[in-house]
Amino acid sequence: MAGPTESPLGDPRGAGDARRPVVVVDDVHVEYKVLSTGKRAGPAETGRRLLQRSGGTRTVHALKGVSFTAYENDSIGVIGSNGSGKSTLMRAITGLTPTSRGSIHAASRPSMLGVGAALIKDLSGERNVILGGLALGLSRAEIEAKYEDIVDFSGIRDFIDLPMRTYSSGMTARLKFAIATARDHEILIVDEALAVGDQAFRQRSEARIREIRDGAGTVFLVSHSMRSIRDTCNRVLWIDRGVLVMDGATDEVVDAYEQSRSTP
Amino acid sequence: MSRQRVNTSPPSAVPGLTKVGGRPPLGAYLADVVRHREFIQALARFRIEADNGRNRLGMAWVVLRPLLNAGVYGLVFGFVLQTSRGVDDFVAFLVIGVLMFEYFSTSFSTGAKSITTNAALVQSLAFPRMALPLALVAERFLQFVPMVGVMAAFAIGYGNLPDLEWLLLVPLVALFTVFNTGLALITARLTVHFRDLTNLLPFISRMFFYTSGIFYSIDQRFDPGTTFRTVADAQPIHEFLSLGRAVLLDGPDYAMPWHFWGYAAAWSVAVLVLGTIFFWAAEERYGRTD
Numbered sequence: 414m415a416g417p418t419e420s421p422l423g424d425p426r427g428a429g430d431a432r433r434p435v436v437v438v439d440d441v442h443v444e445y446k447v448l449s450t451g452k453r454a455g456p457a458e459t460g461r462r463l464l465q466r467s468g469g470t471r472t473v474h475a476l477k478g479v480s481f482t483a484y485e486n487d488s489i490g491v492i493g494s495n496g497s498g499k500s501t502l503m504r505a506i507t508g509l510t511p512t513s514r515g516s517i518h519a520a521s522r523p524s525m526l527g528v529g530a531a532l533i534k535d536l537s538g539e540r541n542v543i544l545g546g547l548a549l550g551l552s553r554a555e556i557e558a559k560y561e562d563i564v565d566f567s568g569i570r571d572f573i574d575l576p577m578r579t580y581s582s583g584m585t586a587r588l589k590f591a592i593a594t595a596r597d598h599e600i601l602i603v604d605e606a607l608a609v610g611d612q613a614f615r616q617r618s619e620a621r622i623r624e625i626r627d628g629a630g631t632v633f634l635v636s637h638s639m640r641s642i643r644d645t646c647n648r649v650l651w652i653d654r655g656v657l658v659m660d661g662a663t664d665e666v667v668d669a670y671e672q673s674r675s676t677p
Numbered sequence: 678m679s680r681q682r683v684n685t686s687p688p689s690a691v692p693g694l695t696k697v698g699g700r701p702p703l704g705a706y707l708a709d710v711v712r713h714r715e716f717i718q719a720l721a722r723f724r725i726e727a728d729n730g731r732n733r734l735g736m737a738w739v740v741l742r743p744l745l746n747a748g749v750y751g752l753v754f755g756f757v758l759q760t761s762r763g764v765d766d767f768v769a770f771l772v773i774g775v776l777m778f779e780y781f782s783t784s785f786s787t788g789a790k791s792i793t794t795n796a797a798l799v800q801s802l803a804f805p806r807m808a809l810p811l812a813l814v815a816e817r818f819l820q821f822v823p824m825v826g827v828m829a830a831f832a833i834g835y836g837n838l839p840d841l842e843w844l845l846l847v848p849l850v851a852l853f854t855v856f857n858t859g860l861a862l863i864t865a866r867l868t869v870h871f872r873d874l875t876n877l878l879p880f881i882s883r884m885f886f887y888t889s890g891i892f893y894s895i896d897q898r899f900d901p902g903t904t905f906r907t908v909a910d911a912q913p914i915h916e917f918l919s920l921g922r923a924v925l926l927d928g929p930d931y932a933m934p935w936h937f938w939g940y941a942a943a944w945s946v947a948v949l950v951l952g953t954i955f956f957w958a959a960e961e962r963y964g965r966t967d
Contacts, residue, residue, distance in 0.1 A: 436694075504800065505698075506697065507803060508698025508964075510800075511964065512698070516696060517696070517697040518694035518695060520695075522697065524802075529797075530798040530802065533723055535730050544716075544720065547715050547719050547720075548716055548798075550712075553715050
């Protein structure tokens with residue numbers, strides 16, 4: 414390759430950062446085509462009745478040209494109001510949601526912290542540890558080796574042989590978190606997962622996230638809790654209506670975000 | 678590379694990074710599927726376990742359900758409509774037909790929904806999506822294995838003793854599984870594009886049910902050369918059922934139609950190859966929500 418590493422967009426430290434880029438998001442657009450049923454909200458629609466079918470496909474432009482570069486050992490908070498495109502951006506980074514325009518390159522395939530969808534409620538916790546581990550790409554032998562740790566971390570050893578449908582929502586969330594973090598992640602995306610469980614579990618899970626980051630990882634944390642963003646992140650992306658509004662050091666961005674919300 | 682723009686980082690400008698979410702080439706994709714074989718197995722086994730866990734009779738339902746089905750068909754068609762006339766060992770004939778057809782029809786209909794009903798899973802974890810239809814067919818396969826025992830028991834019950842020919846059950850079940858897998862891959866992708874297909878599939882399945890000679894003998898009712906017979910002989914489901922009966926049952930009516938092996942094998946391989954490529958080609962599409 415010719416030339417020095419060029420300075421990608423959105424680097425808060427300016428040009429000349431020598432760290433290794435791990436995720437490069439380049440002018441990414443995501444559009445959904447959704448079959449809309451029912452009446453579209455709008456001010457001048459008095460002439461139409463509610464039951465009249467006014468469907469058709471509608472294009473939702475969820476991301477409108479987002480660009481930034483994440484470096485190794487970055488821990489990046491992603492903030493914005495509901496529906497601003499945070500989760501869409503994260504799913505695009507993992508490759509689960511295809512981009513309409515633009516491209517995303519990464520050093521290794523980023524993974525989302527979450528395994529809930531792979532689990533089966535009618536099966537015991539033990540079976541679900543195996544199933545969830547396999548779904549994450551672990552081998553059977555690796556799961557056996559980590560089984561005790563997973564059960565210990567979840568703190569539900571007494572109930573591990575009972576069907577998961579009998580667990581409380583807190584217990585289920587703890588088990589899911591324990592399974593999901595059993596794998597080593599190089600680039601990890603955590604979408605609101607830290608708000609589960611009781612106080613003690615929350616602290617343990619935040620510690621676990623920091624552990625992952627310190628182990629040469631890059632972490633994206635999507636959260637509405639400015640406290641956990643301030644505690645864990647060194648850089649923050651603020652997204653609003655599909656546009657990257659601000660990208661910079663945590664305190665700077667969070668302050669600006671909070672100010673924008675307090676003055677409507 | 679010479680292409681350089683100011684505001685963007687062209688793919689080649691960042692060493693060591695690869696594009697996220699691109700569809701891997703077919704070879705690499707299939708290797709990834711093989712790497713996930715333990716996941717596929719676990720998904721199939723655990724789903725059966727979960728399904729049966731809440732019923733009192735549990736695993737027994739896997740065998741009981743199709744047998745009750747066969748009982749109903751036997752009563753309606755065999756006894757009331759007298760389709761059994763002239764068919765040797767009609768009960769064994771019917772049971773083999775119904776049980777084998779069940780393997781095909783459940784793979785066909787549940788395989789079709791394998792992506793659409795697992796949307797949450799597809800949108801949250803990265804694994805080759807082919808694992809989902811494969812796990813479904815694996816699940817049906819595990820349920821079909823005890824059926825083979827049931828079919829054999831009925832054959833023996835009607836005086837057809839096991840002989841060396843019964844060894845052909847192994848390649849037969851293997852070919853049938855290959856065929857069902859290919860079909861499930863095709864319907865799984867089609868359903869993603871056209872959800873309406875889930876409403877149509879039961880009718881297609883039912884059409885095969887009535888035209889494949891499950892509760893009547895096509896060989897006896899239609900002479901060679903008639904259009905229906907020609908179509909039926911070229912139709913894979915009828916071929917698989919005929920082979921199954923020829924292997925398990927004795928007597929002049931059940932002489933082995935050796936040419937059907939060639940047809941059935943050709944169908945199976947063709948459908949599997951087509952299904953694999955067809956399914957893989959849309960790999961990036963499955964995660965989309967629209």
